[in-house]
Amino acid sequence: MDLGEAVEAIKSRLSLKEVVSRYVVLKPAGRGRWKGLCPFHQEKTPSFYVDEEKGLFHCFGCKAGGDLIAFVERLEGLDFLGAVERLAEEAGLEITQKGKPQGKRELLDVLKLAQAYFLEGLRASKEAQAYLASRGLSQESIARFGLGYAPPAADGLLTFLAQRGIPPEEGARAGVLSEREGRFHDRLRHRITFPIKDRLGRIVAFTGRALGDETPKYLNTPETPLFRKREVLFAYPEAKEALRRGRAIVVEGLFDAIALHQMGFSETVAVLGSGLSEEQAALLKAQEVREVYLAFDADEAGQKATLQSLNLELAKKFLFYAVRLPAKDPGELLLLPDGPALFQKALEEALPEVDFRFQEAAKGLDLNRPEHRRKVLLALAPRMLSPEPFDPVAERLKALVVERLGLSARELADFLRSLKRGSPPPSPPPKTEPKNRVLLLELDVIALLLSLPPERFGEGVRRVADQVWPPEGSLLAEFLELAQKEPRRDYLRQVLSRKEAGGILLEKLLLVRSPEDPRFGERLEKTLARLREAYFLERRQKLKEALRQNPADLELLKEIHELDQAIEAERRIYRGLG
Numbered sequence: 075m076d077l078g079e080a081v082e083a084i085k086s087r088l089s090l091k092e093v094v095s096r097y098v099v100l101k102p103a104g105r106g107r108w109k110g111l112c113p114f115h116q117e118k119t120p121s122f123y124v125d126e127e128k129g130l131f132h133c134f135g136c137k138a139g140g141d142l143i144a145f146v147e148r149l150e151g152l153d154f155l156g157a158v159e160r161l162a163e164e165a166g167l168e169i170t171q172k173g174k175p176q177g178k179r180e181l182l183d184v185l186k187l188a189q190a191y192f193l194e195g196l197r198a199s200k201e202a203q204a205y206l207a208s209r210g211l212s213q214e215s216i217a218r219f220g221l222g223y224a225p226p227a228a229d230g231l232l233t234f235l236a237q238r239g240i241p242p243e244e245g246a247r248a249g250v251l252s253e254r255e256g257r258f259h260d261r262l263r264h265r266i267t268f269p270i271k272d273r274l275g276r277i278v279a280f281t282g283r284a285l286g287d288e289t290p291k292y293l294n295t296p297e298t299p300l301f302r303k304r305e306v307l308f309a310y311p312e313a314k315e316a317l318r319r320g321r322a323i324v325v326e327g328l329f330d331a332i333a334l335h336q337m338g339f340s341e342t343v344a345v346l347g348s349g350l351s352e353e354q355a356a357l358l359k360a361q362e363v364r365e366v367y368l369a370f371d372a373d374e375a376g377q378k379a380t381l382q383s384l385n386l387e388l389a390k391k392f393l394f395y396a397v398r399l400p401a402k403d404p405g406e407l408l409l410l411p412d413g414p415a416l417f418q419k420a421l422e423e424a425l426p427e428v429d430f431r432f433q434e435a436a437k438g439l440d441l442n443r444p445e446h447r448r449k450v451l452l453a454l455a456p457r458m459l460s461p462e463p464f465d466p467v468a469e470r471l472k473a474l475v476v477e478r479l480g481l482s483a484r485e486l487a488d489f490l491r492s493l494k495r496g497s498p499p500p501s502p503p504p505k506t507e508p509k510n511r512v513l514l515l516e517l518d519v520i521a522l523l524l525s526l527p528p529e530r531f532g533e534g535v536r537r538v539a540d541q542v543w544p545p546e547g548s549l550l551a552e553f554l555e556l557a558q559k560e561p562r563r564d565y566l567r568q569v570l571s572r573k574e575a576g577g578i579l580l581e582k583l584l585l586v587r588s589p590e591d592p593r594f595g596e597r598l599e600k601t602l603a604r605l606r607e608a609y610f611l612e613r614r615q616k617l618k619e620a621l622r623q624n625p626a627d628l629e630l631l632k633e634i635h636e637l638d639q640a641i642e643a644e645r646r647i648y649r650g651l652g
């Protein structure tokens with residue numbers, strides 16, 4: 075099928091609400107509507123709405139909005155085609171496009187085959203099974219996380235893939251085979267395999283863990299078009315549910331993550347590199363995580379280094395804690411009878427970032443001396459003066475400062491205000507909303523038309539085209555022309571969502587009555603009357619100006635008089651209609 079068909083098929087097969095709720099926690103907001111915290115800007119109260127029936131999302135805060143494709147485009151940083159491809163794959167559709175390699179799809183298939191090969195490898199290897207058992211992993215954990223085993227043969231996977239029609243080049247592109255001097259071989263050999271999944275739960279890479287002392291201990295398959303280390307969190311699909319309770323535990327080892335899940339800490343995820351990237355933080359934010367426990371280090375120095383190295387942008391998003399691990403790695407806790415209790419204790423004793431910040435600011439100072447207290451205040455002020463409406467760290471830090479410095483909340487607020495006054499006020503956000511009445515009314519009409527079911531759309535367009543005469547170059551003129559030429563509603567939405575007016579249109583679309591509503595027709599009539607009036611008023615304004623140049627022009631006078639009558643007639647229509 076072609077792209078246009080694919081877009082329509084995607085929308086009929088996939089639910090917008092379902093796709094959105096992978097990234098945003100949605101709560102019901104009235105018939106067919108859902109709301110949640112906007113993934114495109116930071117907010118404390120939900121202004122992000124999804125209208126399942128209309129297939130649209132819209133944020134009343136940042137004005138982001140559009141359809142399913144636009145959502146995926148924006149959230150995943152894809153272009154239109156990329157988003158369509160991703161969704162088509164999910165919907166089980168094939169898009170045929172000349173000259174377009176269907177790369178990612180095939181890579182995913184190769185990785186799926188590799189996973190089958192590794193699972194079979196584990197079934198056949200007593201040694202690998204014994205190794206996993208010696209680490210204390212249960213059968214459930216092994217199955218849940220899809221652990222496998224890559225046998226020692228250099229061409230095992232190579233052959234397995236070849237038998238299924240996958241050329242070695244494809245296996246190399248997927249990262250599971252490597253190439254040296256034109257010869258291909260298995261990248262992972264004699265290693266436990268951990269499938270790395272993306273946020274949708276699809277395998278995008280593997281990590282192999284040596285069974286013995288071979289180096290490197292962990293070996294990742296390389297980054298590919300599907301896999302970027304900083305964009306994935308190991309165990310994220312498995313942790314999603316638990317993350318929604320608001321807390322995340324972040325570890326560095328894959329075994330550690332599985333061990334913690336097995337011990338009941340199912341909000342655990344693991345980073346594959348070091349530290350937490352912005353992309354990974356966004357994954358956590360999407361599940362409404364507020365507190366992040368970084369369980370990276372076993373000593374105090376490491377704990378502090380972890381907090382010190384926190385990226386400031388990230389630090390605004392969560393309350394961070396550094397956990398001091400009770401063992402060298404949490405995986406070892408699995409083998410201890412009181413392992414879960416030890417880890418629980420470590421969580422409770424974790425060092426909060428705010429305490430750490432305070433300790434750092436107060437280092438070497440005597441808090442009994444007013445000038446030293448002032449130093450601490452000044453050092454912490456930038457972090458307390460947060461531009462974000464909801465900044466958990468700023469709030470906690472203020473509470474801590476009040477307590478430790480013996481200030482009242484009022485005194486602290488006054489102090490911070492005095493600092494703020496010294497700096498230029500933040501510039502107001504640019505207003506993009508056109509104040510233009512005509513444009514707003516045109517958008518009303520367009521929203522009403524777009525809310526019609528497809529079989530009534532053409533008729534609605536003709537009816538409007540018969541009743542208003544938008545001036546050339548206006549948005550409505552352009553819309554009616556397009557709609558009559560190509561009565562495909564999605565196409566029109568696509569065009570409109572790219573216009574400056576798109577945000578307002580989406581807002582209106584979400585607010586529009588259902589065409590089933592008995593007052594829908596009346597609403598359309600009234601809006602058309604108001605729009606005609608607005609066109610007449612614009613025209614009248616122009617004529618008035620012309621009349622000022624030629625006060626004796628009788629033609630002009632006559633036309634203005636006619637316009638006045640027409641305007642009065644329109645007013646009677648929209649006032650008279652109830």
Ligand SMILES: [Zn+2]
Pocket residue numbers: 112113114115122133134135136137138
């Ligand atoms: Zn928003």
